[in-house]
Amino acid sequence: MIARTVLTLAVLTLQEALRRRVLRSLVVMTVVLLSLSAWGFYRLDSEFGTLTSGEARLAASTVLNLVMFGLSLIAALGTAFLAGPTLAGEIESGIALAVMTRPVRRSAVLLGKWLGLVAFGSGFVIVAGLGQLLIVRITVGYWPPQPATGLALLAAQTTVLLTLGLLLSTVISPMASGIVAVGLFGATWIAGVVGMVGEAFGNDGMAGVGTVSRMLLPTDGLWRGAMHAFQHPGLSQFPAFEDSPFLSMAPLTATYLAWAALWVAVVLGLSALAFQRRDL
């Protein structure tokens, strides 16, 4: 009974994502980004003809991370603005009334919506990300060391953000929840950069900012793990690159991954609690 509700809602949410305008804008933004990057990588290869093949790969790997960041930003925007309306919007408009008066548990409805969003967000990140990797391979002949891990971590980052969007949408209005989720995503990224600069200059206070923000919202931490999986292994040999916001020196630890999973579970549980107590 509960499994059927979860599955029905997951399919419904996927259907919503595919049929609403959000998908079209996502596709347009992604196509623009991918074609720009294809052109850029093509120019990179022809303009820097004097570089050795190793140097060219290092450059390509750095630019790849930059483009991937753009991609993760699109995914973040897309899912956050999908997660918000899907719950808060349905409560506001009255769509939720007819659904919730069926013999369903609210937590099952929430879980179904979450699953649908995760499938959609991850699907987008994997398809678009894979497209980008192929573009880089065709244009400059660079293939990252751990493409699957990198894409999985990008999908995990999207999952974290949409879970946050879902929690926010149980307590605040749909638009506001999208904006706050994207704002927090950006803030954590900046805090991560501040932390890196702090580490580079040996400033413990600044370094702490990055660490704390990575614990509070694991998007930036997962993003760094993804970067590490995409970038050329040779890059870690250059300490000069250490404070670049588009490079990551160390892979993610299992503990951090476990923390991210726990974080998602706790936030999802809190959303279920908030939704359960809410008058519709």
Added chain:
Amino acid sequence: MSTDPTVLAEAAAPDAERLLADLPPTPAVWCSGLRKRYRKQTAVDDVSFTVGRGEVLGLLGPNGAGKTSVIKILLGLVRPDAGEVLLLGRPGTDPQARARVGYLPELFRYQPWLTAAEVLALHVRLAGAAVPAREQRESLALVGLTDRAGDRVGGFSKGMQQRLGLAVALVARPELVLLDEPTSALDPIGRADVRDLLLSLKERRVAVLLNSHLIGEVERVCDRVVILDKGRVAASGTLAELLGQRELRLRLDEVSAEAEARLAAAGQLTHSGDSYTVTLPADQSATMVPDLVAELVRLGVRVHAVEPARISLEERLLDILRAGTGGDR
């Protein structure tokens, strides 16, 4: 004789089953002592009532009387501060209590990215009912949406969405239907359709809880009425109980003091100019009106018109609500 407890239990089991089967079915809705406060505003205050199986109950009252809040509490959409709900014999806190319940919300909106047929299929799946596609199409036909089954709901007018809402409420073979202002967006033809629909539900012994501003609608289809005012039950009963009183409207000339006293003796009297209205008690005898007229004529009164009238539900409702406000002052 055997005293083995298992043998005794086996013998008793069919009896217990028969006993349960012989019990009168639990009411479609039973609620007791419902209370709900929103911050400082009391929306629902100690509301209790039942809706029997196959009964049509009208919920009446002015705006803000708490009708929609009561319906939402019954359906578990709103958590009451106090009180208990049983739907079709199951506690309202159990989602399964709503397995055979249909609901048309006052604020009706359906997934705009789905077609009408897909919305119905979704609700059938969520209800866990096995309703074949043919029967789902029949539900759409019932509300006049056959031609629009494959169209996206986003392009529907308000009236069509409300019709779809009715189909959603009825599609999963409900035993209880809660309709919150089911005709608010419908044209006169749509209203007549809803009335027919309600009568056919009544025939099929589906219990209905109807909240409507259109008193005429309620009067025509409801067996019983609960009138809410400021979150409390102001009055309740069958239509016959509530509308038991009748009145007699007369147009009279040359009414002497003696004749006026005779009129006042028949019932509560009001008059302006030459028109007199006597409110008659419910238990009047059949000959009372002719007797009264004969006597008036004997007393020299010239009788121009005598018109017996039933008090409408609307007048009765206004009476009850005004009495309620008067009592507060």
